[in-house]
Amino acid sequence: MxxxxxxxxxxxxxxxxxxxxxxxxxxxxxxxxxxxxxxxxxxxxxxxxxxxxxxxxxxxxxxxxxxxxxxxxxxxxxxxxxxxxxxxxxxxxxxxxxxxxxxxxxxxxxxxxxxxxxxxxxxxxxxxxxxxxxxxxxRWDIEQAFRFGKSELAMESPRLWFWENRLKLLAIVALVYDFLLHLIRNWKAAAMIIIERWCHRTGERYRNASIPLYRLRLAISICLLFCLIRDDSCLPEEQHIRKYTVYWVGEQPHQWCAVFYCPCGCKELIYLNLLPTAKPCWSLTPKGKKHGTFSPSVHRIKGCKSRFFVIEGRTRWV
Missing domain, CATH: 3.90.350.10 (Transposase Inhibitor Protein From Tn5; Chain A, domain 1)
Incomplete structure (x- = not known):
């Protein structure tokens, strides 16, 4: 070399x-x-x-x-x-x-x-x-860039045989990485809004941790996932969503997300991620044909700031 x-x-x-x-x-x-x-x-x-x-x-x-x-x-x-x-x-x-x-x-x-x-x-x-x-x-910043590229952008295992195809894929990944850096440098306020909305953390360790790039990538991926789900007509229109009704997308045992109105009456929609590969995530366990249980609890950090459990179709406030 x-x-x-x-x-x-x-x-x-x-x-x-x-x-x-x-x-x-x-x-x-x-x-x-x-x-x-x-x-x-x-x-x-x-x-x-x-x-x-x-x-x-x-x-x-x-x-x-x-x-x-x-x-x-x-x-x-x-x-x-x-x-x-x-x-x-x-x-x-x-x-x-x-x-x-x-x-x-x-x-x-x-x-x-x-x-x-x-x-x-x-x-x-x-x-x-x-x-x-x-x-x-x-040197440490360069090593962190390589670590992010391998772990978050999957550069470690491209799974392509021909060298030209690998170069094209790595060029796309480089554009994505540049977009994330550009977003943090020039639109930091917008980046923090995306992070707090789609990848919030309630623990003190994660609130103080200096890892905005990892959370920003995850927040954008979750946001795009929900946008694709809504554009694909998997969920009903917002005006057609009924109160005290949970709508979830996917096929058992592969569930993507769940949507329902906040039970406190604030008329805000709550989107819960059900994919285990993205954080934070929840699990939905059906109980019969009409009821289910969410785990863990739902804790809103904005708006009404409600915190509650959904156990067998019933809301239990914390």
Whole structure:
């Protein structure tokens, strides 16, 4: 792969690698094809400095005090912290003819252990050191994008034999992913309305979790499902829906959704998802020919904010 990329792109690519690739063999391949890289180094691995000699990375880093600091936002821990940076020119014991740059990133309050980055890029100014640091930070965003594409957009198993068909499918998936990002960036208020309406969460953990992209995709899919169901005339028109009557779509045991008027008298329609693959979901258990039981309870977070159980056709308020 390195050979193909080097032939196609030359040295225009910067490789961002995690600690799993921190070994002499990986460095040998990168040096062989003359590729630039930023590699997170392990603290117990050896490095050579022209004045300090050969030492373990964390021992060698103690000789270099922080030179500059700045405030950054920690997305995972949801806080702003100050980090410091220092750098030094080093070599690897197995590749003494190749010059490397060791960038040391420290948490000023020592909440996190120091991070050691080695790079083939030379560093003369602080801007170059910060660029290496933030390039590695961006790696996590790229991994999250791959994770979302594989798990939510089914890029991991396209199930297509021919390469051209796979490219077409991946292009469609890329357009969908770009649409979701565009919606969050430019119409955040509309995106939050869609999420709260079609994929709301009542638990505190989910209300505080920073996962809008996953919930937005699920909310849009549920919204489109209900729109298709209504356009397909599976359900009666709103003016023809009777009170105290539940309408559900599907065939036993495959139920899609259920629709009924709120029993409190607010004249609002309630749509319940019955598909187990989408969240939140409910189950409808028929009781005879005219009654049924919904599980779990129905809790409206807007409007009348009613909460009730439907057990064997009867409403029980909470």
């Amino acid at each position: 390195l050979k193909k990329i080097s032939l196609e792109l030359g040295r225009t690519t910067l490789y961002i690698l995690d600690r799993g690739y921190a070994n002499s063999q990986m460095l040998e391949w990168l040096f062989k094809f003359q590729q630039d890289f930023v590699l997170r180094w392990k603290k117990n691995h050896l490095l050579v400095h022209h004045l300090k000699g050969e030492k373990k990375t964390h021992l060698l880093a103690r000789s270099f005090r922080p030179q500059y600091s700045r405030l950054v936002q920690d997305k995972e821990r949801r806080k702003i912290k100050r980090i410091s940076i220092a750098w030094a020119s080093v070599q690897h014991p197995d590749h003494l003819q190749q010059n490397l740059t060791l960038v040391i990133v420290r948490d000023k309050k020592n909440f996190n252990s120091p991070m050691y980055l080695i790079s083939s890029l030379p560093v003369q100014k602080q801007a170059q050191a910060w660029e290496i640091c933030f390039s590695y930070f961006q």
